[in-house]
Amino acid sequence: MAYQGDKLRKGSWLEEEDERLTAFATLLGERKWDSIAILSGLMRSGKSCRMRWLNYLQPNLKRGHISAEEEQIVIQLHGQWGNKWARIARRLPGRTDNEIKNYWRAHLRKKTREEGNSQSKVYSSKPELLYQNGDSTSAWKYSIRDYNSADDHNIGPTDFSLEHYELPSMTYLNSSYETRLYDWIPRLSNDQSQAEIHGEGNGLDWCFCDPAWNSEDCDPGTVDSLGSLWDMN
DNA sequence: AATTACTCCAACCGCTATTAC
């Protein structure tokens, strides 16, 4: 392995190291981190380089505080999936799994415990999900009551209410949201047709998905109307 | 002003999954 006999650096990264890693990652691509570590001359492990890039250096990362909207999403998805930080992070553009994990430990775990000392209490905050209609001009607000099951599909007909809403500015596929999404997923910028609208049944359920996502990541219920989530500023 | 307690977050570690050969 690399650096036989040499000592690998650990701990905080210096600005110069960041610059060098950025240059090499940009040049060589975000793969083969051991090679990047060697070629860059950084006395770091490939793993350390990858971690630094993913959590701090890569473009399109949001910096700054988690917004209230993002917090709600984290609470909702954590209740649904548990400590699946990477999976949750995929629903929060610009946020890393590490960031969400830290935020949960620092803020939300305590908060949710205080609120009821159980996950069901989190669910009982009655999450409201928005489902866009087929005509893109309206949606159904899906308010869940007694949401104790981790499985959406177990919610019976009497467990939720549907309210119809007009959507003056919620047309995802023709809005600034689209611009932000394409910023975030460069691949989609090149070929928008690759983006998939996953619909089912009566057309109320939909999901704007990256084709690279697997089926479990495509969950119509967790795409909501919170446009500010896509605000990278 | 000094010390202690606490919070937050970057970074590391160990393990598993995936990919390449």
Place this chain on the structure above:
DNA sequence: AGTAATAGCGGTTGGAGTAAT
């Protein structure tokens, strides 16, 4: 098919900064 290398994930730790005493 088997093995090694690499990538990904989640848990944990250490240290810097801040608040409380």
